[in-house]
Structure formats: C-alpha cells, structure tokens
Amino acid sequence: MPEGKIIKALSGFYYVYSDDEIIQCRGRGVFRKNKVTPLVGDEVVFQAENDKEGYILEVKDRKNELVRPPIANVDQAILVFSAVEPDFSTALLDRFLVLVEYNRIKPIICITKMDLTSEDQHKQIQMYAEDYKRSGYTVLLTSSETEEGIKELYPYLDGEISVFAGQSGVGKSSLLNALNPDLDLRTDDISSHLGRGKHTTRHVELIRMGNGLVADTPGFSSLEFMEIEMSDLNFCFPDIQLKSEECKFRGCLHIAEPKCAVKAAIETGELPAYRYEHYKQFLQEIKDRKPRY
Structure with missing residues (x-):
C-alpha cells in the first residue's frame, strides 16, 4: 500500500502528498470507531484508484500532536510576535513557549514589525531579544515590509516541518508572503475597534518552503495548561x-x-x-x- 503525508485537511477531505502527487482522500469509518482523527502532518497508509478517490487506511505513530491548531509531527514552532501593533508581551510569549516546550517542539522566536518601532521601542525589543538568547532560544528580529531578518529565517526552515504560530494580527501571513511571494496569503489590518488582529487563516495546511514544510495556522485557540503538571x-x-x-x-x-x-x-x-x-x-x-x- 502507498504511504504519504497529509498536507491539508478541509471539509472532511484529507490531501495526501505522495511521490510528488497530491491525492484527495477520505478517512475510513474505522477512525471514527477508534476515535482516531487524521491530522495534517500525519504519515499515513492509503489506497486510491485515482487522485480524487482515495481512502486513508492507517495513521502512523505520531511523535507529537497539537490539539489547537490540529497538526501532528511538528519539528519546530516559529513563534511570531510583533514588536508593536499589538505590543510585544513577554507574558504571552512565555505562555506559548511553555506549551511548545511541553510538546517537545523546538521554538524559534520571531519578532515582526521592527520597522514600526520608535528608537526607545527598538532598544526595548533588543533587550528582550538578548534575554531570550541568553535563556537558550533562537531570536530573529524581522520586518515583512523592509525584509529585515527574512533571509536569516530561511535556513531554519530547511528540512523541517514548522508551525507559524502567534496571536492574531502579529503578521504571520505577511511573514510567509515575504518568505515566498507566490503564496499570496490573505492578510487583514488590525481592527481599530478591538485593537487586535482579525483571523485570516481558516484551516491548517502544510506549504512547501524550499526543502521544508511550513504551516500557517489559525493560531492557538487555547493557551491553558490543561495537561501540564x-x-x-x-x-x-x-x-x-x-x-x-x-x-x-x-x-x-x-x-x-x-x-x-x-x-x-x-x-x-x-x-x-x-x-x-x-x-x-x-x-x-x-x-x-x-x-x-
């Protein structure tokens, strides 16, 4: 039986990448019976008569999985936080870091919108960046507008499955567009009434980026420590x-x-x-x- 990786899940269909082809599959009833839901990132065994009528027969063991966003076998998380609009929050970053570390996923901190900072804000962000570097983290300062730090991010994506995650409005989709303009992912401005970003990503999908795969996710809908003791x-x-x-x-x-x-x-x-x-x-x-x- 052929094997492949689920790169997108949408409306009950699973899109499996195998031998340079994408096969549209459904899950067999056995998954519902055993309460196993195939996830983007899963390595699966499937059968297919053509590229539109496949069925997933088996989901291989996962090394990790996230519930929200629903994705499996992640190598690293690019935690995207804006310097301003919305303002940088160490408390929220540490919350994300704890969730990522608990799931044994390597975190990379990416601070965006550096072009919008004042001189004092720029110094403050650099101070935080040095703190997190001393704590053992990789920190990149970027701007999708000026492309500052974009080239530095490329090598970290090579050969990895990466999740881009962060609070709404920090520029995840803009950052991915800067990395690969052909993506043309939809972006929205910050809501002036709410002071926070509008969700622009509706489903999880793995996108080819050089020799790696990246996911622009709808973000963590839950940041509670439900499993952590x-x-x-x-x-x-x-x-x-x-x-x-x-x-x-x-x-x-x-x-x-x-x-x-x-x-x-x-x-x-x-x-x-x-x-x-x-x-x-x-x-x-x-x-x-x-x-x-």
Missing part, C-alpha cells in the same frame, strides 16, 4: 531547569524552598526576573486548576 513546568523553562540542577533539594519548585539556586540567580540578575514571575504565575495557575474526572 506542577512538576512539568520546570522543564518548560530551559533556563530555570538548567539552574535548578544547583538547587539543594531535588524537585525544588523554586518558591519557598531554602538554598534555591534559581531564586539566587534572580537576585543576582543572572536570570530575567520577569521570566521567573511568569513561572510563578503559571505554577499557581496549574495549582488552582480544577481536577478532571
């Missing part, structure tokens, strides 16, 4: 995790424990204080979460 959070902050190896007590949550290396690093400025504040906020959020039955 308190003991997991430490590992979702790589900078805090690295420093925690020096804590006196194993399993230190870095809140009230004595001789905590993380708290000491905050006091000396070795770790950004705002990252630690977000860590504490998220920890409390998980602690206050209602138990599931």
Whole structure:
C-alpha cells in the first residue's frame, strides 16, 4: 500500500502528498470507531484508484500532536510576535513557549514589525531579544515590509516541518508572503475597534518552503495548561531547569524552598526576573486548576 503525508485537511477531505502527487482522500469509518482523527502532518497508509478517490487506511505513530491548531509531527514552532501593533508581551510569549516546550517542539522566536518601532521601542525589543538568547532560544528580529531578518529565517526552515504560530494580527501571513511571494496569503489590518488582529487563516495546511514544510495556522485557540503538571513546568523553562540542577533539594519548585539556586540567580540578575514571575504565575495557575474526572 502507498504511504504519504497529509498536507491539508478541509471539509472532511484529507490531501495526501505522495511521490510528488497530491491525492484527495477520505478517512475510513474505522477512525471514527477508534476515535482516531487524521491530522495534517500525519504519515499515513492509503489506497486510491485515482487522485480524487482515495481512502486513508492507517495513521502512523505520531511523535507529537497539537490539539489547537490540529497538526501532528511538528519539528519546530516559529513563534511570531510583533514588536508593536499589538505590543510585544513577554507574558504571552512565555505562555506559548511553555506549551511548545511541553510538546517537545523546538521554538524559534520571531519578532515582526521592527520597522514600526520608535528608537526607545527598538532598544526595548533588543533587550528582550538578548534575554531570550541568553535563556537558550533562537531570536530573529524581522520586518515583512523592509525584509529585515527574512533571509536569516530561511535556513531554519530547511528540512523541517514548522508551525507559524502567534496571536492574531502579529503578521504571520505577511511573514510567509515575504518568505515566498507566490503564496499570496490573505492578510487583514488590525481592527481599530478591538485593537487586535482579525483571523485570516481558516484551516491548517502544510506549504512547501524550499526543502521544508511550513504551516500557517489559525493560531492557538487555547493557551491553558490543561495537561501540564506542577512538576512539568520546570522543564518548560530551559533556563530555570538548567539552574535548578544547583538547587539543594531535588524537585525544588523554586518558591519557598531554602538554598534555591534559581531564586539566587534572580537576585543576582543572572536570570530575567520577569521570566521567573511568569513561572510563578503559571505554577499557581496549574495549582488552582480544577481536577478532571
């Protein structure tokens, strides 16, 4: 049986890329029975008489999956955040980073709209960028208008399945259009009434970009930590995790424990204080979460 990768899911059809062809498939009833829903990014076994009448027979094991947006087998997430319009938010970025780290997806931080920043805003964004670089992240400063940083992003996409994700209005589609003008993805301006972007991406689709595949997704509709436990959070902050190896007590949550290396690093400025504040906020959020039955 032939095998391929689902590159688009729309209106009950799955578009499978195999041997340089795209075959339109439906899922067999066995998936509904077993509560398995094929996702974009899935490696599948299928059968087809022609390119319009195929059926997916088997979904291969996934290395990871995201529920919202619904996509599987992601290598990395390009977290797109604007410098302004909407304003850059470290709290929201850290929330995205935690969700991505928990799903074992490599994050790359891409800050857009640098051409719109004032001198003071530009300096502030550069300061944040250096903080996140010291925390172990790749950070790129870009502009879809001036094409600043666009060439630097290309090598990171090579041979990878990448998700472009971020809050509405930050310029995900504009960034993809700058990377490949042939895409001509629809973009909308910021809503002046709401002060936030309008959703312009309606479905998940993998798009060929050089030797890689990228997905312009509708964005994370849920940013809650429903699956993450308190003991997991430490590992979702790589900078805090690295420093925690020096804590006196194993399993230190870095809140009230004595001789905590993380708290000491905050006091000396070795770790950004705002990252630690977000860590504490998220920890409390998980602690206050209602138990599931």
